[in-house]
Amino acid sequence: MVHSKSWHDQRLVEIPHFASEILGNTRSLFVYLPPDYHENTERRYAVLYMHDGQHVFSADASGESWDMHVTADRLVAEGPMDGILIVGIATVPDQRLNEYFHEHPNMHLAFKPPFDGDRYEAFVIDEVMPYINRTFRTLTGPEHTAMMGSSAGGIVTYNIGFRRPDVFGHIAVMSPYFVKADFDEKGELREIPFYHRYGTHPKLRVWLDMGGAEGTFMEKYAREEAERLVADGFVPGEDLMLYLHPGAGHSQSDWAARAHAPLLYFFGRIGKPEALEICGGEIVGVKGPDKRINPVVTYTSGFMQTVMRATYTVLDPQLLEVKPDGTLIAKSPGTTRVIVQYGNCTADKEITIVDALPERVNVTVTVKVPASTPTYPSLYAGIEVKPAGDGLYKGSAMIPHGLTFTFKVSHGFGRHERLKPDSGITRRSFVASSDQELYYEVEGWEI
Known part of the structure; x- marks a missing residue:
């Protein structure tokens, strides 16, 4: 059943409890319809499929909104893009990484199975897409069909795009989770590349990006993969676009700020170089x-x-x-x-x-939490910090020189500190430019 939401003359609709026989679960689908959808009833539209669909058009307790409806409406109104449909495929609680990771030997080096990416891929192609094509006026074929995802959603986009270029002609791989990078007990950074490279050059247009302040995600991974794609035959500026965004972190608001670029690349007109x-x-x-x-x-x-x-x-x-x-x-x-x-x-x-210049610098982080905070095994403040008594958490790490971190102190995925709205600070940040000791005080936690 399709439920319309009170927005823009019912151009944002939710399909709740969409059932998958392949995965054996249900989730919501969220569909954006372009401005002229209800007036031009003979017209059909290209489609963008997006992962983490619960954040595509709205925020929730675990993340901000991409506001893709706002971006798409703006591009249509300003002229460089014609209307498209956008389908946000929500995640199922506790199944996100299972569904976004395809089975491959490299995966076992970094994570524990199950890896249900193959079945999630089949769910999108064999269950979601036929429903969308039956229910809405869509253009079909890879030239009219794109996929976009970030972080783990970026790696599943990458895998599906290279596995099924007969279905998706365009993929936006944003801040991809290609490499598991964390700190060992000695505070030394360890990097485990776990994604599978295909070494092929299908008929596929690839947008690949990374923020310059994503910490251990590191823009070097995106740059290295872009170079490998060029070696596979992709041509920069034609079927490959790389964007390394200075200062951008790893959050929905960062991805929202640059999502217009892959939309223009896939469905619009990028114009001419200006600056x-x-x-x-x-x-x-x-x-x-x-x-x-x-x-x-x-x-x-x-x-x-x-x-x-x-x-x-x-x-x-x-x-x-x-x-x-x-x-x-x-x-x-x-x-x-x-x-x-x-x-x-x-x-x-x-x-x-x-x-x-030093290869690595030593960064020590101390975090003070409110007295009402339960004792967590660890917090994240750019690096992992652990209980040190008296409401303090502390940790040290050897970090590659020049690496930038932008973050909120958190005690789990989507569980962040609450920053004072009148402080003008939306996130914290530091640059590993030298050995340093940092101190942060948490005022409270988001509910």
Whole structure:
């Protein structure tokens, strides 16, 4: 049964208790209809399927809203995109990771089974899509069908896209959970790549992104996968778009802020390059960790992407070299400027070269919680912190130099601290630029 919600002349509908014989469970589907859906009754529309559907159009206790209806309406009103349908497929409590992970030997290195990704894939293709196509006026075929997901929803999008390009012609893989990265008992970062690479080049357009402040998710994973896709035959700017978003964290509000870009890439008109900015790479060592700059180009439509290959000029080449992929090769201490060009756009930035930078820095975090807080096994404050007595939690970790964390203190998935609304602070953040000790005080917890 379709239930309309009180919004935009009943253009957001919920299908509650949608039953799956394949998975043996039920969930809600949420469907956005474009502005002219009820007027142009002969028209059919392309469809975007999204995971974590309970957050696609609204917020709940465990997460913010992507507000995809707001973004889609805006793009249609402004002109760069025609109307589409958006289908949000809700998760089932306690089944999210099971359903979003496909069975593969690498998975067993990082997680315990069951892995029901194959069955979830069949549920989407063989149960959800036929229902949507019967109930609403859709355009069918991969050229009109896209999928989008973030975090674990990003990896299931990646898997389904490469497994079934005959069904989905476009995939948006946002902040993908490709690698399990955590800290061992000594505070050393360990990284376990668990996703399966296909090494193929199907007829598929891929949007791949990562925020620069996602902590241990690390934008390097998205960049490395983009390079591998290029080796597989994908062409940057054509069937592959990479966007490394400076300062973005791992939350619905961060994904919402850039969701317009894959919508334009799949269904709209991105326009022409309008501005170019060089992000990152402010300081690099002759000795120490590899550093890259991130040239981001913005288009007249508001679309943006990271330029994977660019032309660079260094004013003092005896100090620094920049490879076409943005890698900085430091030669001698000093300061110079780097100029990058993409199309008719040009940008420049000052880069400081020092003798050496540390590979990792030691960060110690202490969190004070309210007296009414139960004793949790651990909290998350960029890194894991554990009970230290007297309402304190403490932890230390060796973190790669330059890594940025943006977060709320939490005691489980979606269970965050409550920040004062008049403080102007929506999240906390720190940059692992040097050894440091950080202290946070939790005022209260979200209900």
